Amino acid sequence: MNKLLFHSILCTAICLAGTMLTAQDDTNQQDVDAKFIKGIHNQILTDGECYDWLTELTIDVGARLAGSPGSVKAVEFMELKMNAIGFDKVWTQECKVNYWDRGEKEEVYMTSPRPQRLNALSLGNMIGTNGKVLEAEIIEVQGLDEVDALGEDIVKGKIVFYNRPMDPTQIRTFSAYGGAVDQRVYGASKAAKYGAVAVLVRSMTTRQDDVPHTGTSIYKEGIKQIPAISISTNDANMLSNTLHKEKVSVSIKNNARPLEERTSHSVIGEIKGTEFPNEIILVGGHLDSWDVGAGAHDDGAGCVHSLQVVRTLLELGYKPKRTIRCVMFQNEENGLAGGREYARVSNEKGEYHLAALESDSGGFVPRGFSFEGHADVLKPFYRHVSQWLPLLESYGLQFSTGGSGADIGPLKSQKGLLIGLRPDSQRYFDYHHTDIDRIEAVNKRELELGAAAMTSLIYLIDKYGLQ
Amino acid sequence: MNKLLFHSILCTAICLAGTMLTAQDDTNQQDVDAKFIKGIHNQILTDGECYDWLTELTIDVGARLAGSPGSVKAVEFMELKMNAIGFDKVWTQECKVNYWDRGEKEEVYMTSPRPQRLNALSLGNMIGTNGKVLEAEIIEVQGLDEVDALGEDIVKGKIVFYNRPMDPTQIRTFSAYGGAVDQRVYGASKAAKYGAVAVLVRSMTTRQDDVPHTGTSIYKEGIKQIPAISISTNDANMLSNTLHKEKVSVSIKNNARPLEERTSHSVIGEIKGTEFPNEIILVGGHLDSWDVGAGAHDDGAGCVHSLQVVRTLLELGYKPKRTIRCVMFQNEENGLAGGREYARVSNEKGEYHLAALESDSGGFVPRGFSFEGHADVLKPFYRHVSQWLPLLESYGLQFSTGGSGADIGPLKSQKGLLIGLRPDSQRYFDYHHTDIDRIEAVNKRELELGAAAMTSLIYLIDKYGLQ
Numbered sequence: 001m002n003k004l005l006f007h008s009i010l011c012t013a014i015c016l017a018g019t020m021l022t023a024q025d026d027t028n029q030q031d032v033d034a035k036f037i038k039g040i041h042n043q044i045l046t047d048g049e050c051y052d053w054l055t056e057l058t059i060d061v062g063a064r065l066a067g068s069p070g071s072v073k074a075v076e077f078m079e080l081k082m083n084a085i086g087f088d089k090v091w092t093q094e095c096k097v098n099y100w101d102r103g104e105k106e107e108v109y110m111t112s113p114r115p116q117r118l119n120a121l122s123l124g125n126m127i128g129t130n131g132k133v134l135e136a137e138i139i140e141v142q143g144l145d146e147v148d149a150l151g152e153d154i155v156k157g158k159i160v161f162y163n164r165p166m167d168p169t170q171i172r173t174f175s176a177y178g179g180a181v182d183q184r185v186y187g188a189s190k191a192a193k194y195g196a197v198a199v200l201v202r203s204m205t206t207r208q209d210d211v212p213h214t215g216t217s218i219y220k221e222g223i224k225q226i227p228a229i230s231i232s233t234n235d236a237n238m239l240s241n242t243l244h245k246e247k248v249s250v251s252i253k254n255n256a257r258p259l260e261e262r263t264s265h266s267v268i269g270e271i272k273g274t275e276f277p278n279e280i281i282l283v284g285g286h287l288d289s290w291d292v293g294a295g296a297h298d299d300g301a302g303c304v305h306s307l308q309v310v311r312t313l314l315e316l317g318y319k320p321k322r323t324i325r326c327v328m329f330q331n332e333e334n335g336l337a338g339g340r341e342y343a344r345v346s347n348e349k350g351e352y353h354l355a356a357l358e359s360d361s362g363g364f365v366p367r368g369f370s371f372e373g374h375a376d377v378l379k380p381f382y383r384h385v386s387q388w389l390p391l392l393e394s395y396g397l398q399f400s401t402g403g404s405g406a407d408i409g410p411l412k413s414q415k416g417l418l419i420g421l422r423p424d425s426q427r428y429f430d431y432h433h434t435d436i437d438r439i440e441a442v443n444k445r446e447l448e449l450g451a452a453a454m455t456s457l458i459y460l461i462d463k464y465g466l467q
Numbered sequence: 468m469n470k471l472l473f474h475s476i477l478c479t480a481i482c483l484a485g486t487m488l489t490a491q492d493d494t495n496q497q498d499v500d501a502k503f504i505k506g507i508h509n510q511i512l513t514d515g516e517c518y519d520w521l522t523e524l525t526i527d528v529g530a531r532l533a534g535s536p537g538s539v540k541a542v543e544f545m546e547l548k549m550n551a552i553g554f555d556k557v558w559t560q561e562c563k564v565n566y567w568d569r570g571e572k573e574e575v576y577m578t579s580p581r582p583q584r585l586n587a588l589s590l591g592n593m594i595g596t597n598g599k600v601l602e603a604e605i606i607e608v609q610g611l612d613e614v615d616a617l618g619e620d621i622v623k624g625k626i627v628f629y630n631r632p633m634d635p636t637q638i639r640t641f642s643a644y645g646g647a648v649d650q651r652v653y654g655a656s657k658a659a660k661y662g663a664v665a666v667l668v669r670s671m672t673t674r675q676d677d678v679p680h681t682g683t684s685i686y687k688e689g690i691k692q693i694p695a696i697s698i699s700t701n702d703a704n705m706l707s708n709t710l711h712k713e714k715v716s717v718s719i720k721n722n723a724r725p726l727e728e729r730t731s732h733s734v735i736g737e738i739k740g741t742e743f744p745n746e747i748i749l750v751g752g753h754l755d756s757w758d759v760g761a762g763a764h765d766d767g768a769g770c771v772h773s774l775q776v777v778r779t780l781l782e783l784g785y786k787p788k789r790t791i792r793c794v795m796f797q798n799e800e801n802g803l804a805g806g807r808e809y810a811r812v813s814n815e816k817g818e819y820h821l822a823a824l825e826s827d828s829g830g831f832v833p834r835g836f837s838f839e840g841h842a843d844v845l846k847p848f849y850r851h852v853s854q855w856l857p858l859l860e861s862y863g864l865q866f867s868t869g870g871s872g873a874d875i876g877p878l879k880s881q882k883g884l885l886i887g888l889r890p891d892s893q894r895y896f897d898y899h900h901t902d903i904d905r906i907e908a909v910n911k912r913e914l915e916l917g918a919a920a921m922t923s924l925i926y927l928i929d930k931y932g933l934q
Contacts, residue, residue, distance in 0.1 A: 168512045
């Protein structure tokens, strides 16, 4: 739907553009731009460093939950990299982040009708059983409404098992995620309201496998906190099949616990613009990850994509007219403190972000960009699109309207253009928030093509602006 | 370039189509078709069996070089599957295939300036050293012309080392493959002409790794046969770097040998058309693979894609107007005997293939289709495209002109439409002709989306024909 709407706007834009520039001007400029964009791709596909950086980040640094020792190491790592790349200025920006600790490995078992260990991960921000064994009968539900319908009589004293799968027929897997993730985010709070003692949540993936997926969860204020655990889709199916025949009990033993706020940092690097230094073009991802795996796709990929954009522009001798700012946001997974603080400080300083591009959908082959923003910036942008799209289509890239990125969301107040990189989404939820989101899950060429796509768009925005 | 041409033809087609049907008719039909195509995707993404079939084919059958015991097993496997799916008729078609045996594992060493084992695979159809050690100095070249330029004085008695890489800056990796594979196919014959004793060929991949890639090679008639070995890209770089400093010798010991022709079979299944049984729509892939790995992407994926097309149409209760024929071609890798024999027999019977769609580019996320054919069929087809493309674009599919598939190439004489599935090509040459082309390299959703794309197009061609 968004795409169709976009196309109709685009058609209008093409007509408008036709009246604004002569055909000759267009052709010359398009030729220059096509060559530069080819040069960007050549540089990254032959000498790109993003895959090596991601290897270092995921292996030498590893998991980096905001506030953890890993995140401190990640901030140092990123400052070093940015300084080596040759930004005009590199700095860190303090923010206060939620901190949460998983404790020892979760022990989750089906105890009745037969013993079987479940592949499980405590959900972020949730309390645990304090190292004691909590055992109860489980009841399966397909969503939050069903818990309301069952009420206290049935829910009290039970473990509520949320088992509505991500819809595999959604072609965009992020839509399927959006249609199921309320169970993970609000399930514990909803079940606790009716006296449940814990919740199990089916992992957010369309795969059938043994890999549990963690992620953030939120307690409503005033509701008693209860443990919340994700289990693998294979285990979820097994429990559900068993429940069709007989009663099932599960035991949970874990040590997860929210701890005091900690101080952490986003990392920022900047190349000052030569003509319009007050127009900032931001490119970024988030530096933090969950505490399992190594955050390779989520969002190491976005971080190294963003570094590569600047590295490549410098390698090609391009002098940005506008200020290019590369931001590695802190705490996206667990509170968005970095993104919020960045926008707060930026607004306080009276800065203006002409455009902000976030990569936080993995290091897969890029399929295009998604745009959102105030009408004042979107309308003139559509005129540019008619010139730019043909330059990018030959790389398999499309434009669509829609969301951008969580970390840049708070910049909406500045009324610039917000952009999300849209890589192919088919494999993203195979790895999202798991122990297997590691460098082995990332294909070097696919990662590089994402960086090249981003660099190409940043080049066009910098060169032409958005008016 | 092809895509641009296609778009301009498409624009004309859109204008023509506008005069042919009323807007109301279009809307109703498009609605029906959109629902059916959504139904195809839903069926395959929830109940598709192609991934399970591919698991069986690659694990229970495994490698299946034409004429080998594995290929006999593969033919039996495919007959059983086709019969179980419910084709009206299933049969095998005999063909005489080249047969070649690798013998024991190759032993290839750099012997001087220091000993180091190389990751190597004998090239298909080539002779070996008959189990003896062949040792000689190597000379590096970047292509066939360079061998001509060096001539007998320099080449005689040496091992020629072809080291021109696939160009990583080509966005379509098949173009990069096309630009380098002459070294593998003709390199041995060219070097032998000037008295070389063997050739080493850099593996056909853009990756830097330890995985050697085999593939077919051809001796020119009257040229003395010499051994031909592919080596991994890491080893190729190591040899090249060493050669910049000093002379390098390599030893080869292998038992590869072409053997006598064998009898093998393609496997064919058919659903008779209800209205136009004499218009055949073919969907297929090739059943044979190389003798290493398990031919998961090449071309197990194409085989199970094709089976899934028919299975899904039957599952949805669709009665084809035209005859749908599913063909698992034999011997694509090593001679194309199956494709040639299929076309010969078909021509002899006076059959007409309205369209033939081959999947032989891997089980990755589908990006569209590539078309070729006689003007008599292409022109009316372009009119249909204007109706069909909007139905497929929302699944990320595009149309382009270009090649189709090797096995269906011999059907050109029937002047129908030849079509190739075009999956994303970025990862294809990571696995092509290697020991790691196994089920683990295939993503279930990506495979399923390829089958759904093919089924959708076959449905449209069957329903509307091409006039």
